[in-house]
Amino acid sequence: MRRRSLLLAVPAGLLTLAGCGDDKSDKVKPGASPSDAGSAPAATVNIVSGPLPDITAGTKFGEKPTVAKGPGEPSSDLAVKTLIAGKGAVVAKGDFLQANYLGQIWSTAKVFDNSYDRGAPAIFPIGVGQVIPGWDKALVGKKVGDRVELAIPPALGYGAQGNAQAGIKGTDTLVFVVDVVNTFGGKSSAQGKAVAQGNAALPKVGTNTDGQAPSIDVPKAAAPAKLVSEYVIEGTGAEVKAADNLLVQYKGVLWDGGKEFDSTYSRGQLANFSLQQVIKGWQDGLAGKKVGSRVLLVVPPAQGYGDKAQSGIPANSTLVFTVDILAVM
Numbered sequence: 001m002r003r004r005s006l007l008l009a010v011p012a013g014l015l016t017l018a019g020c021g022d023d024k025s026d027k028v029k030p031g032a033s034p035s036d037a038g039s040a041p042a043a044t045v046n047i048v049s050g051p052l053p054d055i056t057a058g059t060k061f062g063e064k065p066t067v068a069k070g071p072g073e074p075s076s077d078l079a080v081k082t083l084i085a086g087k088g089a090v091v092a093k094g095d096f097l098q099a100n101y102l103g104q105i106w107s108t109a110k111v112f113d114n115s116y117d118r119g120a121p122a123i124f125p126i127g128v129g130q131v132i133p134g135w136d137k138a139l140v141g142k143k144v145g146d147r148v149e150l151a152i153p154p155a156l157g158y159g160a161q162g163n164a165q166a167g168i169k170g171t172d173t174l175v176f177v178v179d180v181v182n183t184f185g186g187k188s189s190a191q192g193k194a195v196a197q198g199n200a201a202l203p204k205v206g207t208n209t210d211g212q213a214p215s216i217d218v219p220k221a222a223a224p225a226k227l228v229s230e231y232v233i234e235g236t237g238a239e240v241k242a243a244d245n246l247l248v249q250y251k252g253v254l255w256d257g258g259k260e261f262d263s264t265y266s267r268g269q270l271a272n273f274s275l276q277q278v279i280k281g282w283q284d285g286l287a288g289k290k291v292g293s294r295v296l297l298v299v300p301p302a303q304g305y306g307d308k309a310q311s312g313i314p315a316n317s318t319l320v321f322t323v324d325i326l327a328v329m
Contacts, residue, residue, distance in 0.1 A: 045137045045156065046077040052149050053106070053175055055083065061147050062100065064116035065177045070106035070151070074173040079151035080138045083177075086145020091183045093127030093140050096247055096270060098182040098327060106151065106173035112166040121181045123247060123329045132157050134174070142180050150176045182327070184247060186268040187211025190294035190324040192235035197296075203255075205232045205296050205322045213251050213265035214294070214322050218258040223318035228298035229285035232322065235292020240275065240325060242287045247272045249324040254317055255298070261312035261319075272329055279304050281319070291328055297321040 051074065057066035061084050091097055100121045102114035115122050124131055127140040134152030142148055152174045154160065162170040189209040197204050201221055206214030214232075240246065248271050251263040264271050275283055281299030289295050299319040301307070309315045 045133075047137070048075055048077045048079050049081055050079050050151075051075060052079050052081055052151050053109070055149070055177065059083075061086075061145065061179050064114065065102055067102065067104055067109065067149075067175060067177060069109040070173065070175065074106050074151050074153065076153050078134055078137055078153065078156055079149075081149050082142070082146055083149055084145070084147035086143040086147075086180060088144025088180075089183055091126060091140055091142050091144070091180065092185055094185065094269075095126055096123050096184040096272070096327070096329075097126040097139060097180065098123045098184070099139075100179040100181060101176055103174055103176045105168065106175050110167065112168060120328075121179075123184075123327055126183075132174075135176075135178075139178065139180070144180050144182055146178075146180045148176075148178045148180065150174075150178065152176065184270060184326050186264075186270065188249060188270065188324070188326055190233045190235060190249075190292055190326075192233045192290075192292050192294075194233050195231040197230075197232065202228060202230070202298065203296060203320050205294065207233055207294070209233070213263060216251065216253050216258065216320055216322055218253065218255055218320055223255040223300065224298055225300060227281055227284055227300060227303055228296065229289070230296045231289070231293055232296050233292075233294035233324075235290045235325070237291025237293075237325075238328065240286050240289050240291065240328065242275060242283065245272065245274050245329040246286070246325060247327040247329055249326065250321055252319055252321045254313070255320055256317065258320075259312075270326065282321075282323075286323065286325065289325060291325050293325050295321075295323045295325065297323060 051071050053068040053070050055065050056068050058064045098121045100115045104111045127136050134150060134156035138150050154170055157174045158168055160170040162168045189211050194207040201219060204217045208214055249264045251265060253260050281297055281303035285297040301316045304319045305313060307315045
């Protein structure tokens with residue numbers, strides 16, 4: 001998988017400049033791991049409950065908030081307060097956190113970034129050094145449905161250098177309101193309605209949604225000559241576009257013999273990639289499918305790796321995948 005900078009996937013206002021993947025690769029495969037994460041500061045972080053500025057409008061979960069200026073001097077510690085308590089899954093270190101947020105400067109209330117106006121939450125790894133340390137320290141352990149307010153001192157934000165692109169000085173304390181929309185980890189699965197699999201000439205895929213790898217039973221028959229893309233579980237999300245970046249669980253086996261050659265379940269790590277950077281069978285087979293779905297793909301050699309052998313994949317192989325489309329990034 002091409003290691004691409006997460007700056008392309010997450011608004012610049014939240015990212016550290018370190019820990020971004022390089023952009024060098026050979027031919028991209030579906031299924032490689034996300035970029036290696038960086039590290040947050042090892043020093044102990046004190047978390048306090050305030051002071052924090054008032055939310056003066058947009059007080060409900062999912063509403064764009066209006067936040068007052070900071071009241072007096074901010075704490076030198078990380079201030080964290082849960083404004084609305086959710087009841088969903090707990091955010092774990094290394095998860096891909098899906099969140100709406102607004103960020104502004106303590107002393108001026110100047111908003112430097114927000115996802116609400118973009119009309120879609122951001123998704124990024126949490127707790128592993130891919131966002132500013134204040135986020136990593138504050139949001140691991142929160143629940144889906146939480147609205148959290150943060151006041152992040154410079155040392156846990158952008159440090160003494162600040163972030164000139166966002167208009168943040170090295171002395172600025174940052175205030176965020178964060179709505180935790182969802183969290184995705186190694187046990188995440190498609191969520192939707194199972195679709196009948198009545199074609200005996202096609203592989204049958206398990207419909208379990210417990211985070212375990214679904215079974216793939218390949219028939220003892222000739223492989224189809226054309227690409228197959230069928231729902232196993234049909235989700236209710238938006239349709240995937242050709243230019244989207246996806247977050248997925250998947251498993252791949254060979255048509256001949258059914259041997260597994262790649263799996264996010266085996267690695268315990270989700271895959272994220274641009275649909276334009278994977279094999280043709282994935283590009284054609286996943287575009288138009290709904291987020292939240294599990295999709296069976298049977299990829300003939302011409303839309304896979306052709307006559308070029310890959311690790312665990314002989315030349316001229318027909319490939320069978322089950323792909324859970326968890327989110328568009």
